[in-house]
Amino acid sequence: MMPRTVMSLNPVVCRSLQTIRRLQVPPIAWQVQALQCNRRFSQVAKLAHKPTDVTPASTSATDNQSSGNDDIHYDDHSWRQQNHIWTTAEIADRIKSSSYKHQPVVASDYIMKGIMNMLYHSFNLITGYKHDNPSAGSIEWRLIILESFAGVPGFMGAAFRHFHSLRSLEHDQGMIFTLLEEAENERMHLLTCMEMFNASKATRALVVAAQMSMTPFLIAVYLVKPAAVHRFVGYLEETAVQTYSNIVAHVEKPGTDLHTAWAALDAPDIAVQYWQMPVGQRKWLDALKRMLADEAHHRDVNHTLASLPPDAKNPFIKEHMDDFSQAADRHALKRSSEARLKAALQAYNEEKK
Numbered sequence: 001m002m003p004r005t006v007m008s009l010n011p012v013v014c015r016s017l018q019t020i021r022r023l024q025v026p027p028i029a030w031q032v033q034a035l036q037c038n039r040r041f042s043q044v045a046k047l048a049h050k051p052t053d054v055t056p057a058s059t060s061a062t063d064n065q066s067s068g069n070d071d072i073h074y075d076d077h078s079w080r081q082q083n084h085i086w087t088t089a090e091i092a093d094r095i096k097s098s099s100y101k102h103q104p105v106v107a108s109d110y111i112m113k114g115i116m117n118m119l120y121h122s123f124n125l126i127t128g129y130k131h132d133n134p135s136a137g138s139i140e141w142r143l144i145i146l147e148s149f150a151g152v153p154g155f156m157g158a159a160f161r162h163f164h165s166l167r168s169l170e171h172d173q174g175m176i177f178t179l180l181e182e183a184e185n186e187r188m189h190l191l192t193c194m195e196m197f198n199a200s201k202a203t204r205a206l207v208v209a210a211q212m213s214m215t216p217f218l219i220a221v222y223l224v225k226p227a228a229v230h231r232f233v234g235y236l237e238e239t240a241v242q243t244y245s246n247i248v249a250h251v252e253k254p255g256t257d258l259h260t261a262w263a264a265l266d267a268p269d270i271a272v273q274y275w276q277m278p279v280g281q282r283k284w285l286d287a288l289k290r291m292l293a294d295e296a297h298h299r300d301v302n303h304t305l306a307s308l309p310p311d312a313k314n315p316f317i318k319e320h321m322d323d324f325s326q327a328a329d330r331h332a333l334k335r336s337s338e339a340r341l342k343a344a345l346q347a348y349n350e351e352k353k
C-alpha cells in the first residue's frame, strides 16, 4: 500500500547489496531482508524523478466519519497542515511493517544507526522500559519524552530548507511542507499524550534536557550532511514503530499491565478529531494505532529523503494534495475557503495534465 507503486530494483538497493557483500556478511536471509527493507524505502525515492499515477489513499465514508465535535482545538491544529486520515486497512498494513529496518549503506548510515542504538538503550534504561509486560507508568513518561523530541527534526529541517530557498533564490521542490507536516504531527502526538497523562517535574526536566542536547547535535549534522539527519530520524522512527507495536500488542493482550490500565480507556477528543476516528474506533488503543501508523510513515519519509538528492522533487506532494482534498470534502459546507483552495488545486492539476 505505502510507499506506493514502483517495484523494480534501483541503485540504492544495489549499493546496499554491494556493501553487504563487501563486508562479507554471509547469511543469505539477512541479505534478503536488507533487499526487501531498503527496496521499500527507496521505492518512493524513484518517484521524485518520474511523476507517476500515484494511487490516492482509499478512505471509506465510514472511516472518515467526523467526530461531530469540530470546533475545538483549532488553535493547535491548522487545517493547512492536513494530516493523513488512516483507514482501517492502512493501519493494519503499517502494523505489519513494524519489523522493517533500513540496512546501513554508507558510512554516515552506520554512524547514525550506532548513535541511535546507543540512545535507544540509554532511553530504555532511564525510562525503566522493558519489552515484556511494560508498566503503564514506564510507558507514560517514555511517550511524553519521545514525542516531545520527535517534533524537533522536522521543524529544524524545514527551517534549513526554507532559509536555503531564500538564500539561493530557488524552489525547495516541496520538501518544506512535508517536514512541517511531520513536526505538526509529532506535536499532536504529544498533545494527545498530554490529555491522557500527567508530566511530573522529572519528566519535564528530561523533556528540556532532550531538546537542549539533541537539537544542537542535529543542527551540526544537518549543516554538514542533511541526508544523515534524515537517516537518523528514519532509524529513530523505526524504534518508535517498534515501541508503539509493543504497546498495542500488550494493550490487546488480557492479563498484561497495559491491558488492565488502558484497554477500557476512551481516546481524548483531540485524537478523535485529529485522526477523524470513526464511531466504534474511539478507544485509546485506536489512537495508539494511529500514532503507530504515523511513525511508520515518518520512517518511510525520512529514509526516502535520506536517499534522494537534496534538489529532487518531493515524491509525497501528491499524498498531501489528496489529504487536503479529502479534508476539503469533509468541511466544504462549513469552510468555504477550504473549498475554494481545493478548486484552485484541481485547476492547477488540470492545467498540468
Ligand SMILES: [Fe+2]
Binding pocket: 147, 150, 185, 186, 189, 240, 291, 295
Ligand atoms: Fe510521534
Ligand SMILES: [Fe+2]
Binding pocket: 150, 186, 237, 240, 294, 295, 298, 299
Ligand atoms: Fe514520528
